[in-house]
Amino acid sequence: MNNLGNKIRIWRNYRKLTLEEVDHLTGIHYARLSKFERGVEIPNQQMLARIEKALNVSFDDLEEIDDEIELLINKFIDTLFYLNEDYDDYLRIIEKRKEDFILNQNYYKVQLIEYIIYVIQENAVEANKIESILDKIVEKRTLYEQLYLEYKAINIYNLRKFQSAIDILESAMAISSYNKSSAMIYYHLSILYHGCARYEESEKYIQKAKQLFVEGCSYKRVLNCDIQLANYYIRVGRYDLAIDLLKSCIETMRYLNVNTHTKALALRNTAWTYILLNEFDNSLKILEAAEQLEPENGNLILYKIWCNYKLEKYNTAKEIISDNYELSKDRNYGDRFQLFDYLVNQGKQRPAKRTITQAKKVYFKLADEQRFGNLFFYLDILIDLLERDGDKDELIHFLKIKGHLGK
Incomplete structure:
Protein backbone atom coordinates (compact mmCIF):
# COMPACT_ATOMS: atom_id res chain seq x y z
CA MET A 1 0.00 0.00 0.00
CA ASN A 2 1.47 3.38 -0.98
CA ASN A 3 1.43 6.36 1.39
CA LEU A 4 -1.38 8.18 -0.44
CA GLY A 5 -3.59 5.10 -0.51
CA ASN A 6 -3.02 4.55 3.19
CA LYS A 7 -3.98 8.14 3.95
CA ILE A 8 -7.19 7.87 1.91
CA ARG A 9 -8.14 4.71 3.83
CA ILE A 10 -7.30 6.24 7.23
CA TRP A 11 -9.31 9.39 6.59
CA ARG A 12 -12.24 7.51 5.08
CA ASN A 13 -12.40 5.37 8.21
CA TYR A 14 -12.01 8.46 10.40
CA ARG A 15 -14.97 10.08 8.64
CA LYS A 16 -16.85 6.78 9.13
CA LEU A 17 -17.62 6.45 5.44
CA THR A 18 -17.88 3.27 3.40
CA LEU A 19 -16.35 2.98 -0.06
CA GLU A 20 -19.88 3.07 -1.46
CA GLU A 21 -20.61 6.34 0.36
CA VAL A 22 -17.43 7.93 -0.98
CA ASP A 23 -18.48 6.66 -4.42
CA HIS A 24 -21.73 8.60 -3.99
CA LEU A 25 -19.91 11.76 -2.85
CA THR A 26 -17.21 11.72 -5.55
CA GLY A 27 -18.71 9.91 -8.50
CA ILE A 28 -15.70 7.57 -8.46
CA HIS A 29 -16.69 3.89 -8.48
CA TYR A 30 -16.08 2.19 -5.12
CA ALA A 31 -14.02 -0.58 -6.79
CA ARG A 32 -11.66 2.04 -8.15
CA LEU A 33 -11.52 3.77 -4.78
CA SER A 34 -10.50 0.42 -3.31
CA LYS A 35 -7.66 0.22 -5.84
CA PHE A 36 -6.51 3.70 -4.79
CA GLU A 37 -6.44 2.67 -1.12
CA ARG A 38 -4.53 -0.53 -1.90
CA GLY A 39 -2.00 1.30 -4.05
CA VAL A 40 -2.94 -0.68 -7.14
CA GLU A 41 -3.79 2.59 -8.91
CA ILE A 42 -2.97 6.24 -8.20
CA PRO A 43 -5.72 8.87 -8.60
CA ASN A 44 -5.12 11.80 -10.95
CA GLN A 45 -5.27 15.34 -9.61
CA GLN A 46 -8.93 15.85 -10.51
CA MET A 47 -9.99 12.64 -8.75
CA LEU A 48 -7.79 13.44 -5.77
CA ALA A 49 -9.44 16.84 -5.41
CA ARG A 50 -12.88 15.21 -5.35
CA ILE A 51 -11.73 12.70 -2.72
CA GLU A 52 -10.24 15.49 -0.58
CA LYS A 53 -13.51 17.42 -0.75
CA ALA A 54 -15.52 14.33 0.25
CA LEU A 55 -13.24 13.57 3.18
CA ASN A 56 -12.71 17.24 4.13
CA VAL A 57 -8.93 16.92 4.15
CA SER A 58 -5.90 18.26 2.30
CA PHE A 59 -3.32 15.58 1.59
CA ASP A 60 -0.68 18.27 1.02
CA ASP A 61 -1.21 19.35 4.64
CA LEU A 62 -0.78 15.74 5.70
CA CYS A 225 29.46 5.01 31.36
CA ASP A 226 32.09 5.92 33.94
CA ILE A 227 29.53 5.72 36.75
CA GLN A 228 28.51 2.29 35.45
CA LEU A 229 32.18 1.27 35.16
CA ALA A 230 32.69 2.31 38.79
CA ASN A 231 29.79 0.02 39.70
CA TYR A 232 31.65 -2.80 37.99
CA TYR A 233 34.78 -2.06 40.04
CA ILE A 234 32.67 -2.10 43.22
CA ARG A 235 31.18 -5.50 42.37
CA VAL A 236 34.59 -7.08 41.71
CA GLY A 237 36.09 -5.57 44.87
CA ARG A 238 38.31 -2.91 43.23
CA TYR A 239 37.19 -0.21 45.60
CA ASP A 240 40.27 1.94 45.00
CA LEU A 241 39.52 2.16 41.27
CA ALA A 242 35.83 2.82 41.99
CA ILE A 243 36.61 5.70 44.37
CA ASP A 244 39.07 7.31 41.93
CA LEU A 245 36.67 7.04 39.01
CA LEU A 246 33.67 8.33 40.98
CA LYS A 247 35.69 11.30 42.24
CA SER A 248 36.64 12.05 38.65
CA CYS A 249 32.95 11.86 37.66
CA ILE A 250 31.94 14.25 40.44
CA GLU A 251 34.62 16.71 39.33
CA THR A 252 33.53 16.44 35.68
CA MET A 253 29.94 17.23 36.65
CA ARG A 254 31.05 20.73 37.56
CA TYR A 255 31.53 21.43 33.85
CA LEU A 256 28.52 19.58 32.42
CA ASN A 257 24.83 20.40 32.68
CA VAL A 258 24.05 17.20 34.56
CA ASN A 259 20.74 16.59 36.29
CA THR A 260 20.43 16.49 40.06
CA HIS A 261 19.71 12.75 40.17
CA THR A 262 22.96 11.83 38.37
CA LYS A 263 25.00 14.05 40.70
CA ALA A 264 23.32 12.56 43.77
CA LEU A 265 23.78 9.03 42.41
CA ALA A 266 27.53 9.49 41.94
CA LEU A 267 27.83 10.86 45.47
CA ARG A 268 25.78 8.01 46.98
CA ASN A 269 27.81 5.42 45.08
CA THR A 270 30.99 6.98 46.45
CA ALA A 271 29.54 6.88 49.97
CA TRP A 272 28.53 3.24 49.46
CA THR A 273 32.07 2.36 48.41
CA TYR A 274 33.43 3.97 51.57
CA ILE A 275 30.94 1.87 53.57
CA LEU A 276 32.30 -1.28 51.93
CA LEU A 277 35.79 -0.08 52.92
CA ASN A 278 34.54 0.47 56.51
CA GLU A 279 35.43 4.17 56.19
CA PHE A 280 32.24 5.42 57.77
CA ASP A 281 33.36 8.98 58.55
CA ASN A 282 34.34 9.51 54.91
CA SER A 283 31.01 8.07 53.83
CA LEU A 284 29.07 10.48 56.04
CA LYS A 285 30.94 13.46 54.59
CA ILE A 286 29.96 12.43 51.07
CA LEU A 287 26.37 11.74 52.17
CA GLU A 288 26.07 15.32 53.45
CA ALA A 289 26.63 16.56 49.88
CA ALA A 290 24.23 13.94 48.44
CA GLU A 291 21.57 14.94 50.97
CA GLN A 292 21.57 18.50 49.62
CA LEU A 293 20.46 17.12 46.27
CA GLU A 294 18.06 14.25 47.10
CA PRO A 295 17.34 14.34 50.85
CA GLU A 296 14.53 11.76 50.76
CA ASN A 297 16.34 9.05 48.80
CA GLY A 298 15.89 5.67 50.49
CA ASN A 299 19.46 4.48 50.00
CA LEU A 300 20.81 7.75 51.39
CA ILE A 301 18.78 7.32 54.58
CA LEU A 302 19.85 3.68 55.01
CA TYR A 303 23.53 4.60 54.45
CA LYS A 304 23.33 7.33 57.10
CA ILE A 305 21.76 4.97 59.63
CA TRP A 306 24.35 2.26 58.95
CA CYS A 307 27.35 4.60 59.23
CA ASN A 308 26.18 6.00 62.56
CA TYR A 309 25.38 2.49 63.80
CA LYS A 310 28.88 1.25 62.94
CA LEU A 311 30.42 4.34 64.57
CA GLU A 312 28.29 3.50 67.65
CA LYS A 313 26.51 6.84 67.39
CA TYR A 314 23.27 5.15 68.34
CA ASN A 315 21.38 8.28 69.36
CA THR A 316 22.11 9.94 66.02
CA ALA A 317 21.03 6.77 64.20
CA LYS A 318 17.82 6.70 66.26
Missing part, protein backbone atom coordinates in the same frame (compact mmCIF):
# COMPACT_ATOMS: atom_id res chain seq x y z
CA GLU A 63 2.62 15.69 3.99
CA GLU A 64 3.65 18.56 6.26
CA ILE A 65 2.57 16.53 9.29
CA ASP A 66 4.65 13.60 7.96
CA ASP A 67 7.66 15.91 7.92
CA GLU A 68 6.85 17.24 11.39
CA ILE A 69 6.70 13.74 12.86
CA GLU A 70 9.95 12.78 11.14
CA LEU A 71 11.71 15.84 12.55
CA LEU A 72 10.28 15.15 16.00
CA ILE A 73 11.49 11.56 16.23
CA ASN A 74 14.92 12.38 14.78
CA LYS A 75 15.31 15.12 17.37
CA PHE A 76 14.18 12.68 20.06
CA ILE A 77 16.78 10.09 18.99
CA ASP A 78 19.45 12.77 19.40
CA THR A 79 17.96 13.64 22.80
CA LEU A 80 18.47 10.02 23.87
CA PHE A 81 22.02 9.86 22.55
CA TYR A 82 23.14 13.18 24.02
CA LEU A 83 21.06 12.72 27.20
CA ASN A 84 19.37 16.13 26.96
CA GLU A 85 16.50 14.73 29.06
CA ASP A 86 13.82 17.25 28.08
CA TYR A 87 11.31 14.41 27.99
CA ASP A 88 8.38 16.35 29.42
CA ASP A 89 8.74 18.84 26.56
CA TYR A 90 8.15 16.01 24.09
CA LEU A 91 5.06 14.85 25.97
CA ARG A 92 3.69 18.40 25.93
CA ILE A 93 4.29 18.74 22.18
CA ILE A 94 2.61 15.39 21.52
CA GLU A 95 -0.39 16.27 23.67
CA LYS A 96 -0.77 19.64 21.94
CA ARG A 97 -0.51 18.17 18.42
CA LYS A 98 -2.18 14.81 19.07
CA GLU A 99 -5.33 15.62 17.10
CA ASP A 100 -3.20 16.26 14.00
CA PHE A 101 -0.79 13.39 14.63
CA ILE A 102 -3.28 10.68 15.49
CA LEU A 103 -4.65 10.20 11.98
CA ASN A 104 -1.25 10.18 10.34
CA GLN A 105 0.13 6.91 9.00
CA ASN A 106 3.35 7.60 10.96
CA TYR A 107 1.55 8.14 14.25
CA TYR A 108 3.23 4.99 15.58
CA LYS A 109 6.49 6.98 15.65
CA VAL A 110 4.84 9.45 18.01
CA GLN A 111 3.62 6.54 20.13
CA LEU A 112 7.16 5.15 20.12
CA ILE A 113 8.44 8.42 21.62
CA GLU A 114 5.79 8.22 24.35
CA TYR A 115 6.62 4.57 25.01
CA ILE A 116 10.36 5.22 25.41
CA ILE A 117 9.73 8.12 27.79
CA TYR A 118 7.39 6.02 29.94
CA VAL A 119 9.99 3.21 30.09
CA ILE A 120 12.71 5.68 31.12
CA GLN A 121 10.39 7.07 33.79
CA GLU A 122 9.54 3.49 34.86
CA ASN A 123 5.84 4.16 34.28
CA ALA A 124 5.04 0.54 33.48
CA VAL A 125 1.26 1.03 33.33
CA GLU A 126 1.41 3.58 30.51
CA ALA A 127 4.31 1.83 28.77
CA ASN A 128 2.45 -1.48 28.67
CA LYS A 129 -0.62 0.14 27.13
CA ILE A 130 1.42 1.42 24.20
CA GLU A 131 3.52 -1.75 23.97
CA SER A 132 0.48 -3.81 23.05
CA ILE A 133 -0.10 -1.44 20.11
CA LEU A 134 3.51 -1.13 18.95
CA ASP A 135 3.91 -4.91 18.88
CA LYS A 136 1.54 -4.96 15.92
CA ILE A 137 2.43 -1.85 13.92
CA VAL A 138 6.14 -1.03 14.15
CA GLU A 139 7.80 -1.52 10.76
CA LYS A 140 10.10 -4.55 10.79
CA ARG A 141 13.87 -4.30 10.30
CA THR A 142 13.86 -0.53 10.69
CA LEU A 143 15.46 1.94 13.08
CA TYR A 144 12.06 2.21 14.77
CA GLU A 145 11.86 -1.51 15.47
CA GLN A 146 15.39 -1.39 16.83
CA LEU A 147 14.43 1.46 19.19
CA TYR A 148 11.25 -0.30 20.22
CA LEU A 149 13.02 -3.57 20.99
CA GLU A 150 15.75 -1.75 22.89
CA TYR A 151 13.35 -0.09 25.29
CA LYS A 152 11.05 -3.10 25.44
CA ALA A 153 14.08 -4.93 26.82
CA ILE A 154 14.55 -2.24 29.47
CA ASN A 155 10.86 -2.45 30.37
CA ILE A 156 11.24 -6.21 30.88
CA TYR A 157 14.51 -5.71 32.78
CA ASN A 158 12.63 -3.51 35.27
CA LEU A 159 10.63 -6.65 36.09
CA ARG A 160 13.95 -8.48 36.80
CA LYS A 161 13.50 -10.78 33.78
CA PHE A 162 17.15 -10.65 32.81
CA GLN A 163 17.53 -13.30 30.13
CA SER A 164 14.36 -12.29 28.26
CA ALA A 165 15.55 -8.68 28.28
CA ILE A 166 19.02 -9.66 27.02
CA ASP A 167 17.53 -11.76 24.21
CA ILE A 168 15.36 -8.86 23.03
CA LEU A 169 18.26 -6.40 23.25
CA GLU A 170 20.43 -8.69 21.14
CA SER A 171 17.61 -8.74 18.55
CA ALA A 172 17.77 -4.95 18.53
CA MET A 173 21.52 -5.11 18.00
CA ALA A 174 20.99 -7.32 14.94
CA ILE A 175 18.97 -4.48 13.39
CA SER A 176 21.28 -1.62 14.40
CA SER A 177 23.07 -0.08 11.45
CA TYR A 178 25.01 2.91 12.79
CA ASN A 179 27.21 3.86 15.72
CA LYS A 180 24.76 5.96 17.73
CA SER A 181 22.30 3.07 17.88
CA SER A 182 25.03 0.57 18.74
CA ALA A 183 26.36 2.80 21.52
CA MET A 184 22.96 2.94 23.20
CA ILE A 185 22.43 -0.81 22.89
CA TYR A 186 25.91 -1.56 24.29
CA TYR A 187 25.13 0.75 27.22
CA HIS A 188 21.87 -1.01 27.98
CA LEU A 189 23.43 -4.45 27.54
CA SER A 190 25.99 -3.47 30.14
CA ILE A 191 23.25 -2.54 32.60
CA LEU A 192 21.41 -5.81 31.97
CA TYR A 193 24.48 -8.00 32.39
CA HIS A 194 25.45 -6.06 35.52
CA GLY A 195 21.97 -6.62 36.94
CA CYS A 196 22.29 -10.40 36.68
CA ALA A 197 25.88 -10.42 38.05
CA ARG A 198 27.60 -11.21 34.73
CA TYR A 199 30.19 -8.56 35.45
CA GLU A 200 32.84 -9.35 32.84
CA GLU A 201 30.28 -9.09 30.04
CA SER A 202 28.93 -5.90 31.61
CA GLU A 203 32.41 -4.35 31.65
CA LYS A 204 33.05 -5.37 28.03
CA TYR A 205 29.90 -3.66 26.78
CA ILE A 206 30.33 -0.50 28.84
CA GLN A 207 33.81 -0.03 27.40
CA LYS A 208 32.40 -0.44 23.86
CA ALA A 209 29.61 2.02 24.59
CA LYS A 210 31.99 4.57 26.11
CA GLN A 211 34.25 4.51 23.04
CA LEU A 212 31.31 5.20 20.71
CA PHE A 213 29.95 7.96 22.96
CA VAL A 214 33.39 9.59 22.96
CA GLU A 215 33.48 9.43 19.16
CA GLY A 216 29.97 10.94 19.03
CA CYS A 217 30.88 13.70 21.54
CA SER A 218 28.09 12.62 23.91
CA TYR A 219 29.90 13.60 27.09
CA LYS A 220 26.96 13.10 29.46
CA ARG A 221 26.70 9.52 28.22
CA VAL A 222 30.46 9.11 28.69
CA LEU A 223 29.95 10.25 32.28
CA ASN A 224 27.17 7.70 32.76
CA GLU A 319 17.07 10.32 65.31
CA ILE A 320 17.49 9.49 61.62
CA ILE A 321 15.17 6.50 62.03
CA SER A 322 12.58 8.59 63.87
CA ASP A 323 12.71 11.38 61.27
CA ASN A 324 12.25 8.93 58.41
CA TYR A 325 10.01 6.26 59.90
CA GLU A 326 7.62 6.41 56.94
CA LEU A 327 10.36 4.54 55.03
CA SER A 328 9.42 1.44 57.03
CA LYS A 329 6.27 1.23 54.88
CA ASP A 330 8.11 1.55 51.58
CA ARG A 331 7.95 -1.54 49.34
CA ASN A 332 11.62 -1.27 48.30
CA TYR A 333 13.26 -0.10 51.51
CA GLY A 334 10.90 -1.06 54.34
CA ASP A 335 12.41 -4.44 55.25
CA ARG A 336 15.96 -3.09 55.34
CA PHE A 337 14.88 -0.03 57.31
CA GLN A 338 13.18 -2.28 59.89
CA LEU A 339 16.34 -4.38 60.19
CA PHE A 340 18.46 -1.27 60.83
CA ASP A 341 15.92 -0.10 63.41
CA TYR A 342 16.35 -3.39 65.31
CA LEU A 343 20.14 -3.26 65.01
CA VAL A 344 20.39 0.30 66.32
CA ASN A 345 18.08 -0.36 69.25
CA GLN A 346 19.99 -3.45 70.41
CA GLY A 347 23.42 -1.83 69.99
CA LYS A 348 26.16 -4.20 71.19
CA GLN A 349 23.78 -6.51 72.99
CA ARG A 350 23.28 -10.10 71.90
CA PRO A 351 20.97 -10.02 68.85
CA ALA A 352 17.32 -10.67 69.52
CA LYS A 353 15.51 -13.39 67.59
CA ARG A 354 13.39 -10.77 65.81
CA THR A 355 16.57 -9.12 64.51
CA ILE A 356 17.90 -12.40 63.10
CA THR A 357 14.49 -13.21 61.63
CA GLN A 358 14.36 -9.79 59.97
CA ALA A 359 17.91 -10.20 58.60
CA LYS A 360 16.87 -13.52 57.03
CA LYS A 361 13.78 -11.90 55.56
CA VAL A 362 15.88 -9.18 53.95
CA TYR A 363 18.41 -11.66 52.58
CA PHE A 364 15.81 -14.02 51.09
CA LYS A 365 13.90 -11.13 49.51
CA LEU A 366 17.07 -9.80 47.86
CA ALA A 367 17.97 -13.31 46.70
CA ASP A 368 14.48 -13.86 45.29
CA GLU A 369 14.64 -10.53 43.42
CA GLN A 370 18.21 -11.27 42.27
CA ARG A 371 19.48 -7.97 43.66
CA PHE A 372 23.09 -9.04 43.67
CA GLY A 373 24.48 -5.59 44.47
CA ASN A 374 23.09 -5.73 48.00
CA LEU A 375 23.00 -9.49 48.50
CA PHE A 376 26.49 -10.03 49.95
CA PHE A 377 26.27 -6.98 52.21
CA TYR A 378 23.10 -8.21 53.91
CA LEU A 379 24.30 -11.80 53.95
CA ASP A 380 27.34 -10.61 55.91
CA ILE A 381 25.04 -8.84 58.38
CA LEU A 382 23.09 -12.07 58.85
CA ILE A 383 26.28 -14.12 59.33
CA ASP A 384 27.58 -11.64 61.91
CA LEU A 385 24.30 -11.83 63.84
CA LEU A 386 24.32 -15.64 63.81
CA GLU A 387 27.93 -15.68 65.00
CA ARG A 388 27.14 -13.30 67.86
CA ASP A 389 24.08 -15.36 68.74
CA GLY A 390 26.13 -18.56 68.85
CA ASP A 391 23.85 -20.46 66.44
CA LYS A 392 26.52 -22.68 64.85
CA ASP A 393 24.23 -24.74 62.62
CA GLU A 394 22.62 -21.70 61.04
CA LEU A 395 26.00 -19.98 60.82
CA ILE A 396 27.54 -22.91 58.91
CA HIS A 397 24.51 -23.03 56.61
CA PHE A 398 24.80 -19.37 55.57
CA LEU A 399 28.59 -19.51 55.35
CA LYS A 400 28.14 -22.31 52.81
CA ILE A 401 25.68 -20.14 50.89
CA LYS A 402 28.19 -17.31 50.87
CA GLY A 403 30.90 -19.64 49.62
CA HIS A 404 28.64 -20.95 46.86
CA LEU A 405 27.62 -17.43 45.76
CA GLY A 406 31.24 -16.36 45.68
CA LYS A 407 32.20 -18.99 43.09
